[in-house]
Amino acid sequence: MVDAVDATMSDSEIHPSAIIASGAKIGRGVTIGPWCSVGPDVIIEDGVKLIANVVVDGHTTLGKDSVYYPFSTIGLAPQDLKYKGEPTRCIIGSRTVVREQVTIHRGTESGDGITTVGSDCLLMVNSHIAHDCHLGNRVIIVNNVVLGGHVHIDDDARVMGSAAIHQFVRIGKAALVGGVTGVESDVIPYGSVLGNRARLVGMHWIWLKRNGVQNEELHVLRHVYRTLFPREENQTCVFEERLQAVKDKFGHSDRVQEIIDFIEQPSRRGLVKVGRSISSSEKEG
Structure with missing residues (x-):
């Protein structure tokens, strides 16, 4: 790991248009493409790829061999009015892939002080990981998913497209959240939830x-x-x-x-209730 000014000595490829602040730490074999911006407190581990137009700021660590696609932003300030610029953190695990327009915010002092995404995760286009969220390993977040603050998602969980997860919700290991599902309560490990307001509809049999x-x-x-x-x-x-x-x-x-x-375990949200969720159109019909 070397300072940004010595990055060329670490077999890294940095495009001339990229802005790398003094103090940033760059590993070996890193690729930083056109128009990327890396802040002074960022640590980029070996083999990381910032493809283009990626912004990384704050006390943020990008794990080994992770990949970041254009217009993703990592470690920026949280959308929390209580946040006053404290040096909170954001850590991304090894081999995680972050696709276009994903936003991952750093933690807050009133929360855990850190946002974490595990290893071998896939965060698809336009998903949002809010402050103080914690994602385990091999988690898949599909397009347009939004996580409120302090959400915990355990290993191997799947959250399908356009789902919305309420703050402080816990999603258990290998659970499945269906597309366009609003999750207001905790989802048990291996559970499957679906609906305008999520209802537990079974187990994640396919994963099992x-x-x-x-x-x-x-x-x-x-x-x-x-x-x-x-x-x-x-x-x-x-x-x-x-x-x-x-x-x-x-x-x-x-x-x-x-x-x-x-x-x-203690919970602020309770458990998702069982049963087929009924949409507004079904109720009206």
Whole structure:
């Protein structure tokens, strides 16, 4: 890692039109294309590519071999009126790909002070990652998705196009959020939600099957889901009793325990409710 002024000594390719502030740290084999801007507190690790017209500012670290497409902005000030210029941070993991017009804001002092995106993520065109959000590894965010502040998304989750996630929502491991879905509450690990206001409609069976989960475990997860989230007409006991029944019968399963742990963690938003979401047009009809 060298200062920006010595970047040519690190086998990096920096276009003459790029503006690299003094103090920025540039790794080996970095490519910084035309009209990029890199602030003085930025750290760019080995093999990073800024294709063109990328702005990186603040106390921001771009992980090894990550790629940033034109007009993406990373580490700029948060859209939070309480923010007064504190030296908060933004960290992007290795091999993550950030497509055109994505915005990722740094954290706030009143939050965690840091925004993080894990490794091997894909953030598609025009998505927004707000201040103090935390994304795990291998997360996919599709076009036009907006995350409010303080959203937590665990490993392998998928958020489909034009979904909107309310601030402080948690999305569990390998969960699926359908397109054009408004998520106001937490989504359990491996859960699948859909609708104008999100409703839990099942488990993310496709991900589970593609990742080698065997039929016996799928059967267990199906039983757990039906126990925890029966349709209203089938509810014979309160949620706490249903959760205890799942603990007693299936707590030995690692994936079931992940769901239990997620449910038992403190939450500001509660859990997404079960059931088919009804759109406004359906209600009017």
